[in-house]
Amino acid sequence: MIGPSSPGSITAAPVDPVGGRVRLLLLSLYTTQTLALMFFVAALIAILAEAGADMDRLTLVYMLGLVWPAKLLWAPLVDRVRFGPAGHYRVWAIVMQTVMVLVLAVMAGFDPMEDFDTVYALCLVLALASATQDVAVDGLACRLLPEGARGSGNALQISGGLLGTMAGAGGVLALYPHLGWAGAMAVLGVVTATSLVQLLAFREPGTAVAVIAPPPLCARLAGLRRPGVLGWTALLLVWPAGSGMAYALIMPALVAAGWSLERIGLAVNVAGPAAGILGALAAGRIAGRIGRRPALIAAALAQLAGIAVIAVPVLGLMPESGGGWLPAVAVCLYFLFYNPGATVMAMVMMDRTSTARPATDYSLQSTLHAAVGMGAISLGSAIAAAGGAGVTIQAAALAGMLALIGAGLLRHPAGERV
Known part of the structure; x- marks a missing residue:
């Protein structure tokens, strides 16, 4: 059995003190950090294949998924670098969310086939920002969610990832024939920006933990x-x-x-x-x-x-x-x-x-x-x-x-x- 006060014993879950605003923020962040990435890893494959792209290009797109496992290499940096009263993980998330929105805005001006090298380089930047944002949001969630709230809190994490997959690899791809490349980037950018607005309105609780x-x-x-x-x-x-x-x-x-x-x-x-x-x-x-x-x-x-x-x-x-x-x-x-x-x-x-x-x-x-x-x-x-x-x-x-x-x-x- 499990419990914080005596290993091996079950304790009753405490009252959940986490408010709905925090839960909505976490759900939003976990959704938008995967939204555009899943579009590129899954939907972009279909778009390029339909346009006649060779296998080498498709393989490169699949390799974007390898960026996330590498986030462990720079996760300690996210823990160490703090930003004073502006917040610790909040500022990291704001910077990475801003990068993702800007990358999507810039990417709208290119063609995925004719400008593949540029589009792929921007996809790589977005993947790095997405992975770093995930590290920051995980750190923020660990700080915000007490033990009794981690069940529903981590359900939001898993649900957010699935929502990002549904919307990015499913929804935006289904709309792509009507939106086109620039329209798809606009939709992805606007949805991603909603999390940025939430972050700007959020104030991360301070801690007395030494670095x-x-x-x-x-x-x-x-x-x-x-x-x-x-x-x-x-x-x-x-x-x-x-x-x-x-x-x-x-x-x-x-x-x-x-x-x-x-x-x-x-x-x-x-x-x-x-x-x-x-x-x-x-x-x-x-x-x-x-x-x-x-x-x-x-x-x-x-x-x-x-x-x-x-x-x-x-x-x-x-x-x-x-x-x-x-x-x-x-x-x-x-x-x-x-x-x-x-x-x-x-x-x-x-x-x-x-x-x-x-x-x-x-x-x-x-x-x-x-x-x-x-x-x-x-x-x-x-x-x-x-x-x-x-x-x-x-x-x-x-x-x-x-x-x-x-x-x-x-x-x-x-x-x-x-």
Whole structure:
């Protein structure tokens, strides 16, 4: 059981003191930091491919997604550099949000095909600003959300990312034939600017925490030898493996079912994330009441259910009468069952941050977690190519079982600080 006062005991969640204005700000920031990036990583691929771009260009666009894992390299800088009464993480977020808005405004004057090199360079700047803004907002969230508010608070984080995916990779792409490139950049810029307006009106609470220079990464990892942290790190790394391998099978299964790319995009980039938002919000509400370890166990069971659901269309277990709509239901259920785990894991990551280095501590955990998830998708594809989709489902289920066992064995004092 879990609790800040006595490791191994569950304590009742305190009254949530976080106001609606702060929640709306966090939701807005987590949405707009992914909005334009997801448009470029997902929707721009379709735009360039339709215009006849070669594979080298498409590969470069995909590589924009590698910027975010690298944010760990400069996260300590975000923790160290402060701006006095103007705020610490608030100023970082204002600067990065402004950069994103300006980049989108400048990008509207170029053509993605004829001026690809310039557009790509601007995309890279936006990706760097987006990743840095994520570090700053994570640090701000760690400061603003007390333990009892982290369930619903991290549900907003997960929901914001999904909303950004839905709007950027789904909504703006759907409107692109009517908007054109300049119009799409204008929409992305205006929506991104709404978060900037909210930030300018927000005042970050001051703290009396001394600035402590973050030790080298190897020293941070050495801290994993502390009681309870080694088990948490193992869970952090194994958790995304099962769902990642299962996710690798979704696209091939939908293509094999004869779905068009437009229909696949609607299911994977719109309907699925919408279901994921419901799962995240429900998990955030429940987890704050039942405690971290019970919430992790419940989320691990839900993750196993998501893997089982994906097995239905992948292994051809659908009845003939449901072949047209059951794959879409399976995709939605996968997102619904996966995102409670993402929410609860984010809660515990936040519990494991220090007051002096929240951005660095959170970035270290989230980067390791995300790297395993991305690697698991590639691994799932490789296993399916070598041994078939059935073997991949078995491997995913095994990883999911390990996550469930790890959640049951975990002894995590929520009040411990790394």
